[in-house]
Amino acid sequence: MKLGNLIRAGVLCTLLMSIFLGIVSSTPAQAQGQAEDQAELRIATSYKLMTLDPHFANLNENTSLLSHIYERLVYQDEKLELKPGLATSWRPLSDTRWEFKLRENVRFHDGSEFTADDVGYTIERIRDVLKPPSGGFRSYVSGIKAISAPDPLTVVIQTNAPVPNLPLFFSSIFVMNRPSEGYQTTEDLNTGRSSIGTGPYRFESWSSGERLRLARNDSYWGDKSAWPTVSFRVVENPAARVAALSTGEVDVADAIPARDVASLKERGPRIANIGAARVNFVQFDVSRDTLPGVTDKSGKPIANPFKNPLVRRALAMATDRGVLVDKILAGYGTAAAQVFPNGLPGTSGNLTAGPPNYDEARSLLARAGFPDGFNLVLAGPAGRYPGDAESLQAIAQSWARIGVNAQPSAAPFSVFNSKRAAGEYAVWYGGTSGEAVDVILHALVASPDPERGTGALNFGKYQNAAFDAMLAKAEGIKEGPERNQALAEATELAMADQPIIPLYHFHHIVGFGPRIGSYVMHPRGWTTAMQTLPAGE
Amino acid sequence: MKARILSVLKKRPHGPVMTLSKLLLTTYILLAVAAPVIAPQNPYDPLQIYGWEASSPPGTTGSGGYLYLLGTDGLGRDIASTILYGLRISLVVSIISSAAAALIGLTAGVSAAWFGKWVDVAIMRLVDLQLSLPTILIALIAIVTLGPGVDRIILALIIAQWATYARIARSVALSEANKPYMDAARLMRLPTSRIIFRHLLPNSIAPALTLIPIEVGHAVALEATLSFLGLGVPIDKPSLGSAVANGFQYLLTGQYWISLFPGLALFGLIASINFVGEDVRRSLDPRSKSL
Numbered sequence: 001m002k003l004g005n006l007i008r009a010g011v012l013c014t015l016l017m018s019i020f021l022g023i024v025s026s027t028p029a030q031a032q033g034q035a036e037d038q039a040e041l042r043i044a045t046s047y048k049l050m051t052l053d054p055h056f057a058n059l060n061e062n063t064s065l066l067s068h069i070y071e072r073l074v075y076q077d078e079k080l081e082l083k084p085g086l087a088t089s090w091r092p093l094s095d096t097r098w099e100f101k102l103r104e105n106v107r108f109h110d111g112s113e114f115t116a117d118d119v120g121y122t123i124e125r126i127r128d129v130l131k132p133p134s135g136g137f138r139s140y141v142s143g144i145k146a147i148s149a150p151d152p153l154t155v156v157i158q159t160n161a162p163v164p165n166l167p168l169f170f171s172s173i174f175v176m177n178r179p180s181e182g183y184q185t186t187e188d189l190n191t192g193r194s195s196i197g198t199g200p201y202r203f204e205s206w207s208s209g210e211r212l213r214l215a216r217n218d219s220y221w222g223d224k225s226a227w228p229t230v231s232f233r234v235v236e237n238p239a240a241r242v243a244a245l246s247t248g249e250v251d252v253a254d255a256i257p258a259r260d261v262a263s264l265k266e267r268g269p270r271i272a273n274i275g276a277a278r279v280n281f282v283q284f285d286v287s288r289d290t291l292p293g294v295t296d297k298s299g300k301p302i303a304n305p306f307k308n309p310l311v312r313r314a315l316a317m318a319t320d321r322g323v324l325v326d327k328i329l330a331g332y333g334t335a336a337a338q339v340f341p342n343g344l345p346g347t348s349g350n351l352t353a354g355p356p357n358y359d360e361a362r363s364l365l366a367r368a369g370f371p372d373g374f375n376l377v378l379a380g381p382a383g384r385y386p387g388d389a390e391s392l393q394a395i396a397q398s399w400a401r402i403g404v405n406a407q408p409s410a411a412p413f414s415v416f417n418s419k420r421a422a423g424e425y426a427v428w429y430g431g432t433s434g435e436a437v438d439v440i441l442h443a444l445v446a447s448p449d450p451e452r453g454t455g456a457l458n459f460g461k462y463q464n465a466a467f468d469a470m471l472a473k474a475e476g477i478k479e480g481p482e483r484n485q486a487l488a489e490a491t492e493l494a495m496a497d498q499p500i501i502p503l504y505h506f507h508h509i510v511g512f513g514p515r516i517g518s519y520v521m522h523p524r525g526w527t528t529a530m531q532t533l534p535a536g537e
Numbered sequence: 538m539k540a541r542i543l544s545v546l547k548k549r550p551h552g553p554v555m556t557l558s559k560l561l562l563t564t565y566i567l568l569a570v571a572a573p574v575i576a577p578q579n580p581y582d583p584l585q586i587y588g589w590e591a592s593s594p595p596g597t598t599g600s601g602g603y604l605y606l607l608g609t610d611g612l613g614r615d616i617a618s619t620i621l622y623g624l625r626i627s628l629v630v631s632i633i634s635s636a637a638a639a640l641i642g643l644t645a646g647v648s649a650a651w652f653g654k655w656v657d658v659a660i661m662r663l664v665d666l667q668l669s670l671p672t673i674l675i676a677l678i679a680i681v682t683l684g685p686g687v688d689r690i691i692l693a694l695i696i697a698q699w700a701t702y703a704r705i706a707r708s709v710a711l712s713e714a715n716k717p718y719m720d721a722a723r724l725m726r727l728p729t730s731r732i733i734f735r736h737l738l739p740n741s742i743a744p745a746l747t748l749i750p751i752e753v754g755h756a757v758a759l760e761a762t763l764s765f766l767g768l769g770v771p772i773d774k775p776s777l778g779s780a781v782a783n784g785f786q787y788l789l790t791g792q793y794w795i796s797l798f799p800g801l802a803l804f805g806l807i808a809s810i811n812f813v814g815e816d817v818r819r820s821l822d823p824r825s826k827s828l
């Protein structure tokens with residue numbers, strides 16, 4: 001009996017060791033073998049592509065992958081500056097008329113020529129034809145009154161009211177090919193038979209939410225891709241993406257968790273990262289008179305303390321963003337003092353996130369009438385953004401140092417969202433992203449006004465007429481340094497009042513294997529083959 | 538009854554595993570009771586935690602003057618202190634819930650046996666329904682409906698566990714109810730409550746009581762599972778289960794200590810409760826007395 005056990009244990013040990021050694025020794029060889037005999041670029045992505053309709057929803061999930069097939073009139077480069085795409089130039093003819101000059105000799109994948117009529121078709125399809133739930137792009141074109149084409153390569157767009165950032169809007173819209181008759185429906189496109197764009201890759205095959213295969217467009221007007229074929233595999237689990245990359249099963253994997261970066265590097269793959277054009281923040285309810293969970297130290301409800309800007313500034317001053325960025329995001333984040341990372345257009349160089357100043361914060365609180373602090377419940381989603389639930393606890397630790405007793409409360413995003421909408425929270429953690437600073441300010445900080453479409457994400461109902469006026473003025477200026485300066489000044493005005501506490505801009509992290517020479521990150525967080533340059537050659 | 542328990546406890550054989558388990562369990566209980574005194578840090582007090590010391594390896598000395606014997610977690614909590622405080626939650630939750638579940642289950646089972654008819658049908662069908670579902674599922678449903686919090690966990694565990702006691706108590710009470718001393722009690726026209734609580738319940742209780750130690754072990758594991766899934770205790774007051782969950786995401790990054798030590802503590806706790814519980818059960822079980 002004893003002997004039998006020993007033998008069994010021995011066999012088990014050998015077996016386990018051989019499995020372990022087998023994995024270790026076979027991996028690099030396997031990866032190398034694949035590098036030689038296939039030139040396909042394999043990408044594991046977190047973006048779950050659910051439709052082939054490029055106008056269905058304005059989500060990175062769709063736009064990141066479909067940007068291989070379809071192109072836009074205007075591009076946003078890594079600095080979020082506008083660059084020519086299918087349009088080579090654009091200029092305002094008057095306050096309400098814009099002229100776009102289109103690129104010559106551009107052909108769709110079916111061989112037909114790209115003309116002004118296709119731009120008209122694209123706008124009509126989004127504005128007039130698509131019905132909810134596919135309305136993600138309508139707000140960009142709803143202000144367009146008429147489209148005309150003086151010649152096949154010129155489009156003149158007339159708007160109802162002045163839209164100075166119309167070119168920015170066109171940096172979101174994919175141009176489709178006008179079919180022989182009618183309009184393509186989402187169902188038609190999802191069959192995969194008519195995914196025809198002008199992009200650097202042709203559509204090959206797709207299975208919803210799983211895989212997208214693309215082949216190089218050899219008659220592309222721009223620089224031709226180095227990869228003859230590209231396959232995207234949707235891998236939602238971050239650990240599985242990391243595993244696929246470290247075993248050489250894929251060449252590129254996106255949305256790598258910061259905590260896995262160090263061990264991934266040890267195993268060979270390299271990492272690229274960039275501060276995302278987005279912000280995670282704490283938002284206050286500043287409109288109601290009393291708030292759920294906000295009490296004095298003895299537990300008696302108190303009047304809404306967040307109406308007092310001193311309290312908001314004290315809490316911002318007592319927030320240790322260093323811990324959030326260095327510990328929770330493992331360094332793959334940037335401390336935030338405004339809505340976009342410093343340096344992007346429309347940001348202010350005067351706003352920087354410093355270390356916490358507890359003494360100053362405590363005296364601000366005392367001036368606001370809370371020398372002993374108060375109690376609150378800090379709500380937030382769990383698992384929606386990198387570091388969300390952990391941030392709640394780290395912020396609570398910071399605030400405790402000025403006497404504010406924060407009880408962190410994390411819930412799944414859907415639960416959190418519906419509870420926030422139902423007014424169950426007083427102060428909460430949130431996140432948002434957008435094409436430009438003004439888009440975020442427009443939604444997050446401007447006073448809520450359904451008619452003007454402002455304040456859609458201003459759930460705390462913060463109102464500041466001076467800021468609204470400055471933002472409206474900035475939005476009336478055409479793209480350029482003057483507009484950026486006006487936006488920076490508006491941001492400074494709002495942030496002095498602290499309607500939100502910007503916490504951090506987390507980094508997009510992409511890992512890539514030995515077959516990749518470099519990967520050019522984009523702050524919008526897209527994952528594309530065009531950003532991927534092969535090694536060697 | 539008490540004398541019997543004591544005498545049986547005394548003459549149980551003491552193997553090395555059993556001695557170790559008893560020693561371990563006693564240590565656990567002492568540690569849990571003394572946690573606020575002996576823990577270097579109160580991991581539930583944000584003022585005592587230093588966020589920038591998060592993920593320190595075991596043996597680091599922190600700025601609070603603590604030696605992080607087992608390291609710190611991703612938010613700077615001392616793992617050793619988290620274990621000590623987590624032990625309190627685990628033990629308190631499981632003991633209270635098992636005791637309450639036993640009380641409710643016994644009363645329900647004995648009532649079903651005594652009253653019969655529709656009371657029996659109603660209670661026992663409910664018990665059948667509940668026992669046909671996995672315990673974790675019932676606990677999950679209960680906690681999702683009730684919301685998070687330590688008191689809600691206790692309630693969820695009671696809901697998940699009372700049925701087991703009810704079924705045993707009913708079968709024992711049914712056989713007891715037909716014994717001559719019960720006839721005597723009925724013929725003396727004693728009040729129903731007196732018959733149930735003074736005669737039927739004490740005599741049906743022994744087999745059901747043997748379940749308690751085992752069920753406490755189950756309750757510890759169940760609480761840990763709920764907390765691991767993020768449905769139990771508040772996130773800033775980790776129990777053993779949520780302490781393991783906190784470190785789970787760091788397992789592949791080399792920061793093994795965040796999950797490993799709470800996991801080991803949990804393993805030791807459940808194992809020792811189960812060993813000791815099994816021993817107590819055997820000594821109390823009337824059938825094993827003949828051995």
